[in-house]
Amino acid sequence: MKALEGLIVVLVMCVPFIAIKSTDLTTYIYWSLVSAIYLAYIAFSRW
Amino acid sequence: MLMLYALLLYAIIGTLIAILAKKKLLTDEDYYIAGRNVSGVVSALTYAATTYSAFMMVGLVGLTYLSGVGALGFELFYLVGTLLLLSYYAPKIWKMGKEKGLITPGDLIASRYGEFTAKIMAIVVAIALIPYTSIQFVGISFLLGNAMSFESGVILSAIIIALWALLGGLRSVAWTDAIFGLFMLSMAIIAVFYAFSMLPSNPQFSKLGELLYVPNSFWTPVVFVSYTLPWFFFALTNPQVLQRLFIPKDEKSMRRMVILFGIFGLIYTILVTLLGLQLRLLTEEGIFPKVGNRDQVTPTFLNMIPEWLAVTIALSIFAAAITTANSIVLTLSSMFSRDLLKNRSVLAGRLFVVAITSAVAIFAIQKPAYIVDLAVMSSTILLCQLPLILGIFHYNIGGRISASLTLIAGFSTAIVMLYTKATFGIPVSIWVLVISFTAFFLTAILEKRFKASD
Numbered sequence: 001m002k003a004l005e006g007l008i009v010v011l012v013m014c015v016p017f018i019a020i021k022s023t024d025l026t027t028y029i030y031w032s033l034v035s036a037i038y039l040a041y042i043a044f045s046r047w
Numbered sequence: 048m049l050m051l052y053a054l055l056l057y058a059i060i061g062t063l064i065a066i067l068a069k070k071k072l073l074t075d076e077d078y079y080i081a082g083r084n085v086s087g088v089v090s091a092l093t094y095a096a097t098t099y100s101a102f103m104m105v106g107l108v109g110l111t112y113l114s115g116v117g118a119l120g121f122e123l124f125y126l127v128g129t130l131l132l133l134s135y136y137a138p139k140i141w142k143m144g145k146e147k148g149l150i151t152p153g154d155l156i157a158s159r160y161g162e163f164t165a166k167i168m169a170i171v172v173a174i175a176l177i178p179y180t181s182i183q184f185v186g187i188s189f190l191l192g193n194a195m196s197f198e199s200g201v202i203l204s205a206i207i208i209a210l211w212a213l214l215g216g217l218r219s220v221a222w223t224d225a226i227f228g229l230f231m232l233s234m235a236i237i238a239v240f241y242a243f244s245m246l247p248s249n250p251q252f253s254k255l256g257e258l259l260y261v262p263n264s265f266w267t268p269v270v271f272v273s274y275t276l277p278w279f280f281f282a283l284t285n286p287q288v289l290q291r292l293f294i295p296k297d298e299k300s301m302r303r304m305v306i307l308f309g310i311f312g313l314i315y316t317i318l319v320t321l322l323g324l325q326l327r328l329l330t331e332e333g334i335f336p337k338v339g340n341r342d343q344v345t346p347t348f349l350n351m352i353p354e355w356l357a358v359t360i361a362l363s364i365f366a367a368a369i370t371t372a373n374s375i376v377l378t379l380s381s382m383f384s385r386d387l388l389k390n391r392s393v394l395a396g397r398l399f400v401v402a403i404t405s406a407v408a409i410f411a412i413q414k415p416a417y418i419v420d421l422a423v424m425s426s427t428i429l430l431c432q433l434p435l436i437l438g439i440f441h442y443n444i445g446g447r448i449s450a451s452l453t454l455i456a457g458f459s460t461a462i463v464m465l466y467t468k469a470t471f472g473i474p475v476s477i478w479v480l481v482i483s484f485t486a487f488f489l490t491a492i493l494e495k496r497f498k499a500s501d
Contacts, residue, residue: 042309
Protein backbone atom coordinates (compact mmCIF):
# COMPACT_ATOMS: atom_id res chain seq x y z
CA MET A 1 0.00 0.00 0.00
CA LYS A 2 2.82 2.38 0.96
CA ALA A 3 4.77 1.55 -2.19
CA LEU A 4 1.68 1.88 -4.39
CA GLU A 5 0.75 5.22 -2.85
CA GLY A 6 4.33 6.44 -3.27
CA LEU A 7 4.37 5.34 -6.90
CA ILE A 8 1.08 7.10 -7.64
CA VAL A 9 2.28 10.32 -5.98
CA VAL A 10 5.55 10.28 -7.93
CA LEU A 11 3.81 9.56 -11.24
CA VAL A 12 1.23 12.32 -10.73
CA MET A 13 4.01 14.77 -9.84
CA CYS A 14 5.88 13.78 -13.02
CA VAL A 15 2.95 14.63 -15.33
CA PRO A 16 4.31 18.11 -16.28
CA PHE A 17 7.39 16.42 -17.77
CA ILE A 18 5.30 14.61 -20.35
CA ALA A 19 1.93 16.32 -20.66
CA ILE A 20 2.25 20.06 -19.99
CA LYS A 21 4.26 22.37 -22.19
CA SER A 22 2.56 25.75 -22.02
CA THR A 23 4.17 29.16 -21.51
CA ASP A 24 1.76 30.21 -18.79
CA LEU A 25 1.47 29.23 -15.14
CA THR A 26 -0.20 25.84 -15.81
CA THR A 27 2.73 23.76 -14.55
CA TYR A 28 3.11 26.02 -11.52
CA ILE A 29 -0.58 25.73 -10.61
CA TYR A 30 -0.67 21.98 -11.34
CA TRP A 31 2.18 21.16 -8.96
CA SER A 32 0.76 23.43 -6.26
CA LEU A 33 -2.69 21.84 -6.56
CA VAL A 34 -1.41 18.25 -6.51
CA SER A 35 0.62 18.98 -3.35
CA ALA A 36 -2.37 20.69 -1.69
CA ILE A 37 -4.68 17.77 -2.53
CA TYR A 38 -2.20 15.22 -1.18
CA LEU A 39 -1.82 17.24 2.03
CA ALA A 40 -5.61 17.38 2.39
CA TYR A 41 -5.81 13.62 1.78
CA ILE A 42 -3.38 12.91 4.62
CA ALA A 43 -5.03 15.39 6.97
CA PHE A 44 -8.65 14.39 6.41
CA SER A 45 -8.66 10.89 4.95
CA ARG A 46 -5.59 9.03 6.18
CA TRP A 47 -5.58 10.45 9.71
CA MET B 48 24.59 49.90 8.60
CA LEU B 49 20.89 49.62 9.48
CA MET B 50 21.18 45.95 8.51
CA LEU B 51 23.92 45.42 11.08
CA TYR B 52 21.95 47.12 13.87
CA ALA B 53 18.91 45.05 12.98
CA LEU B 54 20.95 41.85 13.13
CA LEU B 55 22.30 42.82 16.55
CA LEU B 56 18.75 43.57 17.75
CA TYR B 57 17.65 40.19 16.39
CA ALA B 58 20.55 38.50 18.19
CA ILE B 59 19.58 40.18 21.48
CA ILE B 60 15.90 39.21 21.14
CA GLY B 61 16.80 35.63 20.20
CA THR B 62 19.22 35.39 23.14
CA LEU B 63 16.52 36.63 25.53
CA ILE B 64 14.12 33.97 24.19
CA ALA B 65 16.84 31.34 24.61
CA ILE B 66 17.44 32.44 28.22
CA LEU B 67 13.71 32.47 29.01
CA ALA B 68 13.35 28.99 27.55
CA LYS B 69 16.28 27.74 29.64
CA LYS B 70 14.63 25.93 32.49
CA LYS B 71 14.55 22.47 33.91
CA LEU B 72 17.61 21.33 31.94
CA LEU B 73 18.28 18.47 34.30
CA THR B 74 18.90 15.61 31.87
CA ASP B 75 20.14 15.13 28.34
CA GLU B 76 16.53 14.33 27.40
CA ASP B 77 15.59 17.87 28.50
CA TYR B 78 18.53 19.40 26.64
CA TYR B 79 18.23 17.54 23.34
CA ILE B 80 14.50 16.83 22.92
CA ALA B 81 12.90 19.26 25.38
CA GLY B 82 11.80 16.50 27.72
CA ARG B 83 9.58 14.95 25.00
CA ASN B 84 6.93 17.48 25.96
CA VAL B 85 6.39 19.91 23.08
CA SER B 86 2.94 20.86 21.75
CA GLY B 87 1.88 20.08 18.18
CA VAL B 88 1.98 23.72 17.08
CA VAL B 89 5.47 24.43 18.46
CA SER B 90 6.68 21.05 17.11
CA ALA B 91 5.36 21.97 13.65
CA LEU B 92 6.99 25.38 13.69
CA THR B 93 10.33 24.04 14.89
CA TYR B 94 10.16 21.29 12.24
CA ALA B 95 9.42 23.92 9.58
CA ALA B 96 12.07 26.37 10.76
CA THR B 97 14.62 23.56 10.96
CA THR B 98 13.78 22.45 7.43
CA TYR B 99 13.38 25.80 5.70
CA SER B 100 16.55 27.81 5.82
CA ALA B 101 18.57 30.34 3.85
CA PHE B 102 18.22 27.66 1.20
CA MET B 103 14.69 28.98 0.53
CA MET B 104 14.79 32.77 0.42
CA VAL B 105 18.32 32.93 -1.01
CA GLY B 106 19.02 29.60 -2.72
CA LEU B 107 15.59 28.65 -4.05
CA VAL B 108 14.63 32.20 -5.12
CA GLY B 109 17.85 32.28 -7.13
CA LEU B 110 17.34 28.79 -8.56
CA THR B 111 13.78 29.70 -9.67
CA TYR B 112 15.07 32.94 -11.20
CA LEU B 113 17.67 30.99 -13.17
CA SER B 114 15.79 27.80 -14.06
CA GLY B 115 12.06 28.55 -13.75
CA VAL B 116 9.14 26.50 -12.55
CA GLY B 117 11.16 23.26 -12.29
CA ALA B 118 12.51 24.64 -8.99
CA LEU B 119 8.95 24.53 -7.62
CA GLY B 120 8.59 20.93 -8.76
CA PHE B 121 11.90 20.04 -7.12
CA GLU B 122 10.86 21.57 -3.79
CA LEU B 123 7.29 20.21 -3.89
CA PHE B 124 8.64 16.73 -4.62
CA TYR B 125 10.44 17.13 -1.31
CA LEU B 126 7.20 18.18 0.39
CA VAL B 127 5.00 15.33 -0.89
CA GLY B 128 7.83 12.86 -0.20
CA THR B 129 8.07 14.15 3.35
CA LEU B 130 4.30 13.94 3.85
CA LEU B 131 4.27 10.39 2.49
CA LEU B 132 7.15 9.26 4.71
CA LEU B 133 6.01 11.09 7.84
CA SER B 134 2.42 9.91 7.55
CA TYR B 135 3.64 6.31 7.69
CA TYR B 136 6.81 6.40 9.74
CA ALA B 137 6.45 9.36 12.14
CA PRO B 138 3.89 7.62 14.41
CA LYS B 139 6.07 4.50 14.54
CA ILE B 140 9.27 6.42 15.24
CA TRP B 141 7.56 8.59 17.87
CA LYS B 142 6.20 5.49 19.62
CA MET B 143 9.59 3.72 19.53
CA GLY B 144 11.22 6.84 20.91
CA LYS B 145 8.82 6.98 23.84
CA GLU B 146 8.90 3.27 24.65
CA LYS B 147 12.66 2.82 24.35
CA GLY B 148 13.73 6.27 25.58
CA LEU B 149 15.42 7.18 22.28
CA ILE B 150 16.96 10.65 22.12
CA THR B 151 19.10 10.73 19.00
CA PRO B 152 18.70 9.21 15.52
CA GLY B 153 21.75 7.16 16.54
CA ASP B 154 19.72 5.64 19.39
CA LEU B 155 17.14 4.55 16.81
CA ILE B 156 19.83 2.88 14.71
CA ALA B 157 21.55 1.37 17.75
CA SER B 158 18.28 -0.19 18.92
CA ARG B 159 18.41 -2.48 15.89
CA TYR B 160 21.98 -2.50 14.59
CA GLY B 161 24.04 -1.98 17.74
CA GLU B 162 26.09 0.84 19.18
CA PHE B 163 29.04 0.39 16.83
CA THR B 164 26.78 1.26 13.84
CA ALA B 165 25.52 4.34 15.67
CA LYS B 166 29.13 5.48 16.14
CA ILE B 167 29.79 5.19 12.39
CA MET B 168 26.54 6.97 11.66
CA ALA B 169 27.53 9.87 13.95
CA ILE B 170 30.74 10.36 11.96
CA VAL B 171 28.95 10.04 8.59
CA VAL B 172 26.26 12.61 9.39
CA ALA B 173 28.72 15.04 10.98
CA ILE B 174 30.72 15.11 7.74
CA ALA B 175 27.65 15.02 5.49
CA LEU B 176 25.95 17.97 7.16
CA ILE B 177 28.91 20.34 6.97
CA PRO B 178 27.96 21.58 3.44
CA TYR B 179 24.28 22.02 4.36
CA THR B 180 25.05 23.85 7.58
CA SER B 181 27.59 26.04 5.82
CA ILE B 182 24.93 27.42 3.46
CA GLN B 183 23.25 29.11 6.41
CA PHE B 184 26.47 30.99 7.15
CA VAL B 185 26.94 31.78 3.45
CA GLY B 186 23.36 33.06 3.08
CA ILE B 187 23.68 35.40 6.04
CA SER B 188 27.04 36.69 4.86
CA PHE B 189 25.73 37.43 1.35
CA LEU B 190 22.95 39.53 2.88
CA LEU B 191 25.40 41.39 5.10
CA GLY B 192 27.55 42.11 2.05
CA ASN B 193 27.12 45.89 2.34
CA ALA B 194 27.67 46.02 6.09
CA MET B 195 30.72 43.79 6.60
CA SER B 196 33.11 41.43 4.86
CA PHE B 197 32.00 37.89 3.95
CA GLU B 198 34.37 36.39 6.53
CA SER B 199 33.11 38.67 9.32
CA GLY B 200 29.53 37.70 8.44
CA VAL B 201 30.41 34.01 8.76
CA ILE B 202 32.07 34.56 12.15
CA LEU B 203 29.15 36.64 13.46
CA SER B 204 26.61 34.01 12.40
CA ALA B 205 28.73 31.26 13.96
CA ILE B 206 28.75 33.08 17.30
CA ILE B 207 24.96 33.54 17.33
CA ILE B 208 24.30 29.93 16.29
CA ALA B 209 26.61 28.44 18.91
CA LEU B 210 25.36 30.80 21.63
CA TRP B 211 21.70 29.89 21.22
CA ALA B 212 22.39 26.17 21.04
CA LEU B 213 24.64 26.42 24.12
CA LEU B 214 22.20 28.45 26.18
CA GLY B 215 19.09 26.39 26.37
CA GLY B 216 19.29 23.25 24.26
CA LEU B 217 16.29 22.19 22.21
CA ARG B 218 13.73 24.00 24.34
CA SER B 219 15.28 27.35 23.43
CA VAL B 220 15.86 26.25 19.83
CA ALA B 221 12.18 25.19 19.57
CA TRP B 222 10.91 28.48 20.95
CA THR B 223 13.15 30.63 18.75
CA ASP B 224 12.15 28.40 15.81
CA ALA B 225 8.44 28.86 16.54
CA ILE B 226 8.58 32.64 16.83
CA PHE B 227 10.93 33.21 13.92
CA GLY B 228 9.18 30.60 11.76
CA LEU B 229 6.06 32.74 11.71
CA PHE B 230 8.20 35.80 11.03
CA MET B 231 9.82 34.05 8.02
CA LEU B 232 6.44 33.23 6.53
CA SER B 233 5.07 36.75 7.07
CA MET B 234 8.05 38.41 5.43
CA ALA B 235 7.92 36.05 2.44
CA ILE B 236 4.32 37.17 1.89
CA ILE B 237 5.33 40.83 2.06
CA ALA B 238 8.29 40.25 -0.32
CA VAL B 239 5.99 38.64 -2.89
CA PHE B 240 3.47 41.49 -2.66
CA TYR B 241 6.22 44.09 -2.98
CA ALA B 242 7.73 42.38 -6.03
CA PHE B 243 4.24 42.13 -7.50
CA SER B 244 3.79 45.89 -7.04
CA MET B 245 6.94 46.44 -9.11
CA LEU B 246 5.48 44.51 -12.07
CA PRO B 247 3.54 46.21 -14.88
CA SER B 248 -0.25 46.31 -14.39
CA ASN B 249 -0.87 43.28 -16.60
CA PRO B 250 2.19 41.02 -16.16
CA GLN B 251 2.88 38.77 -19.14
CA PHE B 252 4.38 35.62 -17.62
CA SER B 253 4.58 34.14 -21.12
CA LYS B 254 7.71 36.28 -21.60
CA LEU B 255 9.48 33.73 -19.38
CA GLY B 256 9.19 31.16 -22.18
CA GLU B 257 10.87 27.83 -21.39
CA LEU B 258 11.18 28.78 -17.71
CA LEU B 259 7.47 27.97 -17.35
CA TYR B 260 7.69 24.29 -18.27
CA VAL B 261 9.78 21.18 -17.81
CA PRO B 262 11.94 19.76 -19.18
CA ASN B 263 13.86 22.81 -20.30
CA SER B 264 17.52 23.63 -20.89
CA PHE B 265 18.24 23.48 -17.10
CA TRP B 266 15.74 20.92 -15.83
CA THR B 267 16.59 17.87 -17.91
CA PRO B 268 15.20 14.62 -16.46
CA VAL B 269 18.68 13.64 -15.20
CA VAL B 270 19.21 16.99 -13.44
CA PHE B 271 15.71 16.85 -11.95
CA VAL B 272 16.33 13.36 -10.55
CA SER B 273 19.75 14.31 -9.18
CA TYR B 274 18.25 17.27 -7.30
CA THR B 275 15.01 15.61 -6.25
CA LEU B 276 15.93 12.08 -5.18
CA PRO B 277 18.06 12.98 -2.13
CA TRP B 278 15.45 15.57 -1.14
CA PHE B 279 12.57 13.08 -1.37
CA PHE B 280 13.96 11.06 1.54
CA PHE B 281 15.10 14.11 3.55
CA ALA B 282 12.61 13.43 6.39
CA LEU B 283 14.20 10.07 7.19
CA THR B 284 17.83 10.68 6.34
CA ASN B 285 18.47 14.14 7.84
CA PRO B 286 19.07 13.63 11.58
CA GLN B 287 18.06 17.16 12.60
CA VAL B 288 14.49 16.56 11.38
CA LEU B 289 14.41 12.86 12.32
CA GLN B 290 15.18 13.86 15.91
CA ARG B 291 12.21 16.26 15.82
CA LEU B 292 9.94 13.20 15.67
CA PHE B 293 10.81 12.45 19.32
CA ILE B 294 9.71 15.81 20.73
CA PRO B 295 5.85 15.94 20.50
CA LYS B 296 4.20 15.35 23.86
CA ASP B 297 1.64 12.83 22.56
CA GLU B 298 0.52 11.11 19.37
CA LYS B 299 -2.11 13.75 18.62
CA SER B 300 0.56 16.48 18.83
CA MET B 301 2.79 14.45 16.52
CA ARG B 302 0.05 14.25 13.88
CA ARG B 303 -0.73 17.92 14.28
CA MET B 304 2.98 18.63 13.77
CA VAL B 305 3.00 16.81 10.42
CA ILE B 306 -0.15 18.48 9.08
CA LEU B 307 0.75 22.01 10.20
CA PHE B 308 4.26 21.56 8.83
CA GLY B 309 2.74 20.51 5.49
CA ILE B 310 0.58 23.64 5.38
CA PHE B 311 3.55 25.86 6.30
CA GLY B 312 5.78 24.15 3.73
CA LEU B 313 3.29 24.40 0.90
CA ILE B 314 2.59 28.11 1.46
CA TYR B 315 6.26 28.98 1.96
CA THR B 316 7.38 27.04 -1.13
CA ILE B 317 4.75 28.68 -3.33
CA LEU B 318 5.71 32.15 -2.06
CA VAL B 319 9.45 31.67 -2.47
CA THR B 320 9.26 30.29 -6.00
CA LEU B 321 6.71 32.90 -7.00
CA LEU B 322 9.17 35.56 -5.86
CA GLY B 323 11.86 34.00 -8.05
CA LEU B 324 9.57 34.01 -11.09
CA GLN B 325 8.46 37.59 -10.40
CA LEU B 326 12.05 38.81 -10.20
CA ARG B 327 12.89 37.04 -13.46
CA LEU B 328 9.88 38.66 -15.13
CA LEU B 329 11.05 42.02 -13.77
CA THR B 330 14.38 41.33 -15.49
CA GLU B 331 12.60 40.55 -18.77
CA GLU B 332 10.67 43.84 -18.37
CA GLY B 333 13.95 45.73 -17.84
CA ILE B 334 13.05 46.73 -14.26
CA PHE B 335 15.40 44.36 -12.39
CA PRO B 336 19.05 43.84 -13.43
CA LYS B 337 20.09 40.53 -14.96
CA VAL B 338 21.86 38.63 -12.17
CA GLY B 339 24.48 36.06 -13.18
CA ASN B 340 25.23 34.53 -9.75
CA ARG B 341 21.92 33.01 -8.69
CA ASP B 342 22.72 33.31 -4.98
CA GLN B 343 22.91 37.09 -5.47
CA VAL B 344 19.31 37.44 -6.76
CA THR B 345 17.75 38.03 -3.33
CA PRO B 346 20.54 40.38 -2.11
CA THR B 347 20.10 42.37 -5.37
CA PHE B 348 16.32 42.56 -4.77
CA LEU B 349 16.90 43.78 -1.21
CA ASN B 350 19.18 46.53 -2.51
CA MET B 351 16.34 47.85 -4.71
CA ILE B 352 13.56 48.13 -2.14
CA PRO B 353 13.13 50.60 0.76
CA GLU B 354 15.79 50.03 3.41
CA TRP B 355 13.37 49.34 6.28
CA LEU B 356 11.67 46.64 4.23
CA ALA B 357 14.96 45.17 3.02
CA VAL B 358 16.24 44.97 6.59
CA THR B 359 13.05 43.28 7.83
CA ILE B 360 13.11 40.71 5.02
CA ALA B 361 16.83 40.14 5.60
CA LEU B 362 16.13 39.54 9.28
CA SER B 363 13.59 36.86 8.38
CA ILE B 364 16.28 35.18 6.27
CA PHE B 365 18.78 35.42 9.13
CA ALA B 366 16.11 33.80 11.29
CA ALA B 367 15.58 31.00 8.77
CA ALA B 368 19.31 30.39 8.49
CA ILE B 369 20.09 30.50 12.18
CA THR B 370 17.13 28.37 13.27
CA THR B 371 18.22 25.66 10.84
CA ALA B 372 21.89 25.86 11.69
CA ASN B 373 21.50 25.73 15.46
CA SER B 374 19.11 22.78 15.17
CA ILE B 375 21.67 20.88 13.09
CA VAL B 376 24.47 21.80 15.46
CA LEU B 377 22.43 20.65 18.45
CA THR B 378 21.52 17.34 16.78
CA LEU B 379 25.10 16.68 15.76
CA SER B 380 26.33 17.48 19.24
CA SER B 381 23.81 15.02 20.71
CA MET B 382 24.94 12.30 18.31
CA PHE B 383 28.60 13.00 18.85
CA SER B 384 28.49 13.06 22.65
CA ARG B 385 25.90 10.32 23.21
CA ASP B 386 26.45 7.95 20.27
CA LEU B 387 30.13 8.34 19.53
CA LEU B 388 31.69 9.21 22.90
CA LYS B 389 29.01 7.53 25.02
CA ASN B 390 29.22 10.56 27.27
CA ARG B 391 25.81 11.53 28.60
CA SER B 392 26.91 14.79 30.20
CA VAL B 393 25.52 17.95 28.64
CA LEU B 394 29.02 19.47 28.90
CA ALA B 395 30.40 17.10 26.23
CA GLY B 396 27.57 18.10 23.91
CA ARG B 397 28.22 21.78 24.55
CA LEU B 398 31.93 21.40 23.75
CA PHE B 399 30.96 19.71 20.51
CA VAL B 400 28.60 22.61 19.67
CA VAL B 401 31.63 24.90 19.67
CA ALA B 402 33.75 22.44 17.70
CA ILE B 403 31.23 21.72 14.94
CA THR B 404 30.24 25.39 14.57
CA SER B 405 33.90 26.30 14.11
CA ALA B 406 34.41 23.53 11.52
CA VAL B 407 31.36 24.66 9.54
CA ALA B 408 32.49 28.31 9.66
CA ILE B 409 35.89 27.37 8.25
CA PHE B 410 34.19 25.41 5.43
CA ALA B 411 31.78 28.29 4.70
CA ILE B 412 34.57 30.85 4.38
CA GLN B 413 35.84 28.91 1.33
CA LYS B 414 32.52 29.76 -0.54
CA PRO B 415 32.57 26.19 -1.90
CA ALA B 416 29.51 26.14 -4.26
CA TYR B 417 25.99 27.42 -4.90
CA ILE B 418 23.61 27.17 -1.93
CA VAL B 419 21.18 24.68 -3.49
CA ASP B 420 24.01 22.46 -4.74
CA LEU B 421 25.57 22.29 -1.26
CA ALA B 422 22.21 21.35 0.24
CA VAL B 423 21.69 18.58 -2.31
CA MET B 424 25.28 17.37 -1.71
CA SER B 425 24.57 16.83 1.99
CA SER B 426 21.34 14.95 1.38
CA THR B 427 23.03 12.79 -1.29
CA ILE B 428 25.66 11.65 1.22
CA LEU B 429 22.99 11.03 3.86
CA LEU B 430 21.11 8.61 1.55
CA CYS B 431 23.47 5.84 2.69
CA GLN B 432 21.41 5.59 5.90
CA LEU B 433 18.15 4.84 4.10
CA PRO B 434 18.44 0.99 3.96
CA LEU B 435 19.14 0.94 7.69
CA ILE B 436 16.18 3.15 8.60
CA LEU B 437 13.74 1.29 6.34
CA GLY B 438 15.23 -1.98 7.59
CA ILE B 439 14.09 -1.22 11.15
CA PHE B 440 10.48 -1.37 9.99
CA HIS B 441 10.50 -3.72 7.00
CA TYR B 442 13.40 -6.17 6.86
CA ASN B 443 14.06 -9.14 9.11
CA ILE B 444 17.70 -9.30 8.10
CA GLY B 445 20.58 -6.95 8.80
CA GLY B 446 22.73 -6.60 11.89
CA ARG B 447 25.76 -4.79 13.22
CA ILE B 448 28.21 -5.84 10.49
CA SER B 449 25.92 -5.40 7.48
CA ALA B 450 24.66 -2.02 8.73
CA SER B 451 28.18 -0.71 9.33
CA LEU B 452 29.39 -1.91 5.94
CA THR B 453 26.35 -0.34 4.25
CA LEU B 454 27.12 3.05 5.77
CA ILE B 455 30.76 2.83 4.80
CA ALA B 456 29.99 1.68 1.22
CA GLY B 457 27.30 4.31 0.58
CA PHE B 458 29.26 7.12 2.18
CA SER B 459 32.45 6.26 0.26
CA THR B 460 30.52 6.07 -3.02
CA ALA B 461 29.01 9.51 -2.45
CA ILE B 462 32.27 11.16 -1.45
CA VAL B 463 34.30 9.65 -4.31
CA MET B 464 31.68 10.45 -6.96
CA LEU B 465 30.98 13.98 -5.73
CA TYR B 466 34.72 14.65 -5.67
CA THR B 467 35.74 13.02 -8.96
CA LYS B 468 32.45 13.72 -10.84
CA ALA B 469 32.89 10.28 -12.45
CA THR B 470 29.19 9.33 -12.48
CA PHE B 471 28.85 7.90 -16.01
CA GLY B 472 25.84 10.13 -16.71
CA ILE B 473 23.84 8.71 -13.80
CA PRO B 474 22.99 10.95 -10.80
CA VAL B 475 25.21 10.34 -7.76
CA SER B 476 22.09 9.87 -5.63
CA ILE B 477 21.08 6.82 -7.69
CA TRP B 478 24.56 5.34 -7.34
CA VAL B 479 24.46 5.88 -3.57
CA LEU B 480 21.04 4.24 -3.26
CA VAL B 481 21.96 1.27 -5.46
CA ILE B 482 25.30 0.66 -3.73
CA SER B 483 23.83 1.12 -0.25
CA PHE B 484 20.85 -1.19 -0.75
CA THR B 485 22.99 -3.80 -2.55
CA ALA B 486 25.60 -3.70 0.20
CA PHE B 487 22.89 -3.96 2.85
CA PHE B 488 21.10 -6.99 1.43
CA LEU B 489 24.23 -8.89 0.36
CA THR B 490 26.05 -8.42 3.65
CA ALA B 491 22.86 -9.01 5.66
CA ILE B 492 22.31 -12.39 3.96
CA LEU B 493 25.94 -13.36 4.61
CA GLU B 494 25.72 -12.16 8.20
CA LYS B 495 22.61 -14.26 8.76
CA ARG B 496 24.27 -17.37 7.29
CA PHE B 497 27.39 -16.93 9.43
CA LYS B 498 25.26 -16.50 12.52
CA ALA B 499 23.24 -19.62 11.64
CA SER B 500 26.41 -21.68 11.19
CA ASP B 501 27.91 -20.52 14.54
